[in-house]
Amino acid sequence: MKEVTASMAGTVLNVLVSEGESVSAGQAVLTLESMKMEIPIEAAAEGEVESVNVNVGDFVNEGDVLVVMK
Amino acid sequence: MLKTMNETLHEASSKVEAGGAEKYHEKLKAQNKLFVRKRLELLFDDDSYKIEDGKFANNQAEGLPADGVVTAIGKVNGQKVCVMANDSTVKAGSWGARTVEKIIRIQETAMRLKVPLFYLVDSAGARITDQIDMFPNRRGAGRIFYNQVKMSGMLPQVCILFGPSAAGGAYIPAFCDTVIMVDQNASMYLGSPRMAEKVIGEKVTLEEMGGARMHCSVSGCGDYLAATEEEAIESARGYLSYFPSNYKEKPHKEEGKLPVQGRSLSEIVPENQNVPFDMYEFIDGLIDEGSFYEMKKLFAPEIVTGFARIDGKAVGIVANQPKVKGGVLFVDSADKAAKFITLCDAFSIPLLFLADVPGFMIGTKVERAGIIRHGAKLIAAMSDVTVPKISVVVRKAYGAGLYAMAGPAFEPDCCIALPTAQIAVMGPEAAVNAVYSNKINEIEDPKERIKYVQEKHQEYKEHIDIYKLASEMIVDQIVSADDLRAELIDRFTAYESKEMIFSERKHPVYPV
Numbered sequence: 337m338k339e340v341t342a343s344m345a346g347t348v349l350n351v352l353v354s355e356g357e358s359v360s361a362g363q364a365v366l367t368l369e370s371m372k373m374e375i376p377i378e379a380a381a382e383g384e385v386e387s388v389n390v391n392v393g394d395f396v397n398e399g400d401v402l403v404v405m406k
Numbered sequence: 407m408l409k410t411m412n413e414t415l416h417e418a419s420s421k422v423e424a425g426g427a428e429k430y431h432e433k434l435k436a437q438n439k440l441f442v443r444k445r446l447e448l449l450f451d452d453d454s455y456k457i458e459d460g461k462f463a464n465n466q467a468e469g470l471p472a473d474g475v476v477t478a479i480g481k482v483n484g485q486k487v488c489v490m491a492n493d494s495t496v497k498a499g500s501w502g503a504r505t506v507e508k509i510i511r512i513q514e515t516a517m518r519l520k521v522p523l524f525y526l527v528d529s530a531g532a533r534i535t536d537q538i539d540m541f542p543n544r545r546g547a548g549r550i551f552y553n554q555v556k557m558s559g560m561l562p563q564v565c566i567l568f569g570p571s572a573a574g575g576a577y578i579p580a581f582c583d584t585v586i587m588v589d590q591n592a593s594m595y596l597g598s599p600r601m602a603e604k605v606i607g608e609k610v611t612l613e614e615m616g617g618a619r620m621h622c623s624v625s626g627c628g629d630y631l632a633a634t635e636e637e638a639i640e641s642a643r644g645y646l647s648y649f650p651s652n653y654k655e656k657p658h659k660e661e662g663k664l665p666v667q668g669r670s671l672s673e674i675v676p677e678n679q680n681v682p683f684d685m686y687e688f689i690d691g692l693i694d695e696g697s698f699y700e701m702k703k704l705f706a707p708e709i710v711t712g713f714a715r716i717d718g719k720a721v722g723i724v725a726n727q728p729k730v731k732g733g734v735l736f737v738d739s740a741d742k743a744a745k746f747i748t749l750c751d752a753f754s755i756p757l758l759f760l761a762d763v764p765g766f767m768i769g770t771k772v773e774r775a776g777i778i779r780h781g782a783k784l785i786a787a788m789s790d791v792t793v794p795k796i797s798v799v800v801r802k803a804y805g806a807g808l809y810a811m812a813g814p815a816f817e818p819d820c821c822i823a824l825p826t827a828q829i830a831v832m833g834p835e836a837a838v839n840a841v842y843s844n845k846i847n848e849i850e851d852p853k854e855r856i857k858y859v860q861e862k863h864q865e866y867k868e869h870i871d872i873y874k875l876a877s878e879m880i881v882d883q884i885v886s887a888d889d890l891r892a893e894l895i896d897r898f899t900a901y902e903s904k905e906m907i908f909s910e911r912k913h914p915v916y917p918v
Contacts, residue, residue, distance in 0.1 A: 343730070344731045344732075344734065344736075345767075345769045370732060370734070371764040371765065371767065371768070372680060372835050372836055373680055373728070373732030373733070373734065373764050374680050374682060375682075375731060376682060398771055
């Protein structure tokens with residue numbers, strides 16, 4: 337199981353993948369908004385999205401799990 | 407027949423050169439490691455002289471050739487250097503009394519000759535059996551670190567870490583200007599996993615606790631992660647090519663090359679301040695093709711630090727990376743940039759700042775981690791630089807981000823703005839919120855509210871318009887991204903004769 341975590345504190349701006357979707361390494365899976373910037377969050381390795389743990393508008397802290405991959 | 411004296415010498419010499427017992431050489435091979443003398447051969451230029459001292463150290467003892475360390479003088483890219491290199495086939499490269507004395511002597515030689523010193527580290531640490539002779543005394547291991555501190559900024563100190571550097575030994579890399587680590591084999595730790603389990607009850611692997619990848623990406627103790635020993639040595643040679651021999655000299659100039667072919671720089675930078683782009687692509691468009699040597703690539707990647715050549719001349723680049731964490735400055739990014747800036751200034755390498763920074767990170771997490779004092783460290787390092795210092799505002803430079811990136815108040819030789827530059831205490835969205843939040847909340851009709859906010863955004867943008875700032879002489883020049891390289895070539899040439907003394911005092915009290 338691989339987890340995609342928040343690289344910094346911020347708010348979820350949009351979610352770019354859904355459960356069951358195949359993702360390649362380096363692909364952006366969601367965008368955070370932080371410090372008025374759009375922060376793309378990328379998958380470190382390829383895999384299939386098992387779950388998306390956050391919704392648009394959620395506040396997340398650095399290190400929080402955003403997406404779980406299998 | 408009796409051996410002649412020359413035969414005796416030859417035999418004794420060959421014995422030393424062979425290093426430790428055969429089984430330890432086998433072990434090296436199994437670990438994908440090279441023998442210490444092979445490493446030196448790769449480090450030095452082909453036709454360079456190799457002068458070795460203390461070759462017969464501890465030859466009266468059995469099985470301790472050269473006492474486990476080779477110390478030599480040779481040449482790297484034609485530049486004279488001193489080297490100490492552990493031999494891990496001899497008692498795992500551990501330090502005995504003569505090992506330490508040899509290291510101290512090569513340090514003293516490097517100081518007298520004012521030439522770079524390489525530390526090729528692969529050592530299990532102190533020989534406990536020898537501790538009274540090598541640990542606490544005046545010329546014991548402590549003197550190695552004392553000398554390193556003394557040499558810091560006097561001459562380049564480069565560490566290539568091939569194996570462990572444990573406990574006290576871990577301070578050799580810590581006091582070097584740069585540490586190149588070989589993935590899987592290099593490690594740095596104060597207490598081994600075995601000790602951690604015994605003393606504090608923690609169960610952890612060596613790789614997790616002190617592995618090369620961890621140090622190059624998490625702790626920041628490593629600067630370059632090499633896949634092989636050959637790559638590590640090649641990287642060290644490349645690193646040194648940007649450096650003069652000591653603080654009194656200037657880096658040498660190479661023949662200039664054009665940048666790599668690619669998109670034009672103005673195409674790369676999006677006008678919308680909030681949209682990320684890749685700073686590497688921008689840097690590639692500015693510098694001589696293939697000339698970028700990056701420091702701490704895997705650590706705090708929201709700021710990019712590295713050496714490059716612009717028209718053949720060495721520069722140190724500090725650039726925000728909007729693609730990672732929005733280019734926001736964090737505790738680690740401040741640390742990383744501060745060390746790099748200090749390194750460039752020590753060895754007369756001019757600095758180029760490329761700013762696209764929303765500011766320092768805010769929030770509980772970073773405040774508790776001391777972002778203010780870490781930010782202060784960066785601003786202090788950047789302030790007391792006396793090498794040529796050029797600040798380019800590529801896009802946004804908000805708040806203390808402007809200060810950290812050598813903004814106008816910090817006496818850069820010039821502050822150049824691209825047409826996309828936006829300099830302000832904060833971005834339009836944040837500023838309008840801060841100033842008009844009561845008023846905005848009072849407007850009940852949502853459409854009216856949006857209209858009001860947009861009007862205020864527009865007003866704010868006009869207020870911080872880059873031509874307005876140029877009119878106030880806040881920036882010295884506005885340049886198209888496509889003309890930036892030519893502008894930098896002219897300016898770095900013009901600023902070559904810069905001479906300044908920053909301040910009068912013994913030394914600053916560092917905000918660490």
